[in-house]
Amino acid sequence: MTDIFTDLPGIEEGTMLRLHDRLAATATEASLLDIAYRTLDTPVGALLLAATEKGLLRVAYPIEDHDAVLEQLATRVSPRVLRAPARLDLVASELEEYFAGRRQRFDLPLDLQLAHGFRRTVLSRLSEIGYGETLSYAAVATAVGNPKAVRAVGSACATNPLPVVVPCHRVVRSDGTMGQYAGGTDVKRVLLRMERAA
Amino acid sequence: MVTEHGPTVLRVCRALLGSAAEDAWSETFLAALRAYPDLPPGSNVQAWLVTVAHRKAIDQLRAEARRPLPTADLPERPSRDGDPGGWESDLWAALAQLPLKQRQTVVYHHVAGLPYAEVAQILGGTPEAARRAAADGIAALRRTYLNEGAPDD
Numbered sequence: 443m444t445d446i447f448t449d450l451p452g453i454e455e456g457t458m459l460r461l462h463d464r465l466a467a468t469a470t471e472a473s474l475l476d477i478a479y480r481t482l483d484t485p486v487g488a489l490l491l492a493a494t495e496k497g498l499l500r501v502a503y504p505i506e507d508h509d510a511v512l513e514q515l516a517t518r519v520s521p522r523v524l525r526a527p528a529r530l531d532l533v534a535s536e537l538e539e540y541f542a543g544r545r546q547r548f549d550l551p552l553d554l555q556l557a558h559g560f561r562r563t564v565l566s567r568l569s570e571i572g573y574g575e576t577l578s579y580a581a582v583a584t585a586v587g588n589p590k591a592v593r594a595v596g597s598a599c600a601t602n603p604l605p606v607v608v609p610c611h612r613v614v615r616s617d618g619t620m621g622q623y624a625g626g627t628d629v630k631r632v633l634l635r636m637e638r639a640a
Numbered sequence: 641m642v643t644e645h646g647p648t649v650l651r652v653c654r655a656l657l658g659s660a661a662e663d664a665w666s667e668t669f670l671a672a673l674r675a676y677p678d679l680p681p682g683s684n685v686q687a688w689l690v691t692v693a694h695r696k697a698i699d700q701l702r703a704e705a706r707r708p709l710p711t712a713d714l715p716e717r718p719s720r721d722g723d724p725g726g727w728e729s730d731l732w733a734a735l736a737q738l739p740l741k742q743r744q745t746v747v748y749h750h751v752a753g754l755p756y757a758e759v760a761q762i763l764g765g766t767p768e769a770a771r772r773a774a775a776d777g778i779a780a781l782r783r784t785y786l787n788e789g790a791p792d793d
Contacts (some may be wrong), residue, residue, distance in 0.1 A: 446731070446781055447750050453647040461650070461662060462642055465669050474673040516641070519675045524642060 466526035476520035478529035497551030502627035547572035564598035734785035742777030
């Protein structure tokens with residue numbers, strides 16, 4: 443081996459960002475960009491946002507490990523994943539409005555391909571729970587026509603690929619305590635408190 | 641893929657091509673995006689990307705060779721002044737003066753970190769030949785870049 447290349451300069455971050463942006467633009471034109479992503483700083487931490495051409499595919503909390511999430515998307519959906527903020531401009535601005543207390547409903551195309559079967563049915567009902575309201579896991583189970591499936595509703599919420607936007611934080615336990623949350627219970631508390639205060 | 645391997649591929653392109661590196665980098669990743677879904681699972685992605693970059697660099701070098709050169713002057717010996725970490729640094733200049741085969745083996749093994757078996761697959765020939773070419777290249781770099789074994793003036 444040789445020590446010569448310890449002198450070799452690292453790649454400047456600015457250069458990498460510029461090249462990545464240029465690649466994302468060219469890849470979009472050539473229809474080679476299947477999943478665009480960006481991060482967004484919010485009061486509950488940096489959220490990873492990922493979208494296909496169909497719509498928003500994934501929202502992930504830092505606790506979920508953004509790199510691991512992107513890795514999963516590459517395996518499960520498509521390896522053509524690039525940081526391309528432009529496709530997520532609308533998503534980012536709606537989320538910013540939400541966290542500023544100026545938006546109560548999201549009006550975004552969603553790509554629910556990461557949720558299947560019963561879980562998907564549950565998720566599509568969650569958007570009916572209004573801003574600042576909560577519903578118990580049991581009540582959601584009844585609403586989707588399967589009152590016994592309380593635990594399954596819980597796991598549908600726990601594996602929600604689109605937290606915040608699909609409001610699984612509004613589903614709480616029957617005794618009024620909060621229950622688990624993908625972003626951590628603290629985040630769930632913050633969101634519910636924020637919605638009640640608005 | 642781009643975040644993980646982008647910097648290494650750019651170093652490879654720069655070491656092979658100098659200022660034309662960014663175009664080769666973009667073409668490499670565009671080609672990779674096109675072909676990635678067909679890559680067998682478990683493949684060594686970095687080795688594959690270096691292979692793609694290798695082909696793009698060859699294309700670029702061929703295109704350059706076809707272009708008429710304004711002068712027939714030999715490149716000047718690199719100066720030891722200036723920003724040692726910058727892209728105009730001596731090391732790049734010294735690399736650029738190596739014969740292509742040596743430059744490629746040095747870059748693929750020492751910059752991209754590929755084993756000689758992989759380097760040989762990219763370039764053709766045996767791993768042993770790749771090892772020899774890289775050793776010759778490193779020896780030459782020691783002379784031109786580190787000024788080892790040469791009188792200092």
